[in-house]
Amino acid sequence: MLSFFTVDCLILTFHEGQLKVLLTERNEYPYKDWWAIPGYFVDKEEEMEEAVKRISYENTGLKDIYLEQLAALAGVKRHPEGRILTVAYMALVRYEEVKNKIKPITNYMRQAKWFDVNNVPDLAFDHNEILRLGLKKLKTNLSFSFAPFELLPEKFTLTQLQQIYESILGEPLDKRNFRKKMGNLGYLKELDEYQTGVSYRAARLYKVDKRRFAKLFA
Secondary structure, three states, X not given: OEEEEEEEEEEEEEEOOEEXXXXXXXXXXXXXXXXXXXXXXEEOOOOHHHHHHHHHHHHHOOOOOOOEEEEEEOOXXXXXXXXXXXEEEEEEOXXXXXXXXXXXXXXXEEEEEEEEOOOOOOOXXXXXXXXXXXXXXXXXXXXXXXXXXXXXXXXXXXXXXXXXXXXXXXXXXXXXXXXXXXXXXXXXXEEEEEOOOOOOOOOEEEEEOHHHHHHHOO
């Protein structure tokens, strides 16, 4: 039996130099044929933790992703059937780890697809607002957050790191100043490795020193 509240799962990744959000195409009313953030009703006898795991898996095919509570929304007009509370969660995933796993396994969602966060259509319910809240949280916490490194590959270039900061901030950054600032923080490890399989000059790869990062922002 369904309850009168839902769970919505905001899932973000970084790919092709852009911050992207995973959206699902709805296959039932209300908002049939609309794109939406993955979500559904919680069963009455279901614990929230289990509901989040089930709903994210049914909508996207993804298992074992860490979802952190983002917000609760209860606007009286957010759902055509009346006041239905939703609890929104947010996950950051690495594209290469999930790219071949995205596939809804329920009939109430037709497909799942990545969208550039700056090119998202009008979404079902208040899901544009959920996306806005998620991006705002990333931006507000960026100066001390590990989020950029949860989105990047384990080994990354400084260009990729700058691109993700620019995507979150929504503005370009000066290359020289950015690299100087990141270098001064002391938690980037320069590797004796370079990009492979690129048609342009391969850039040096870096890793983040998690211990130094944690010590700096403890």
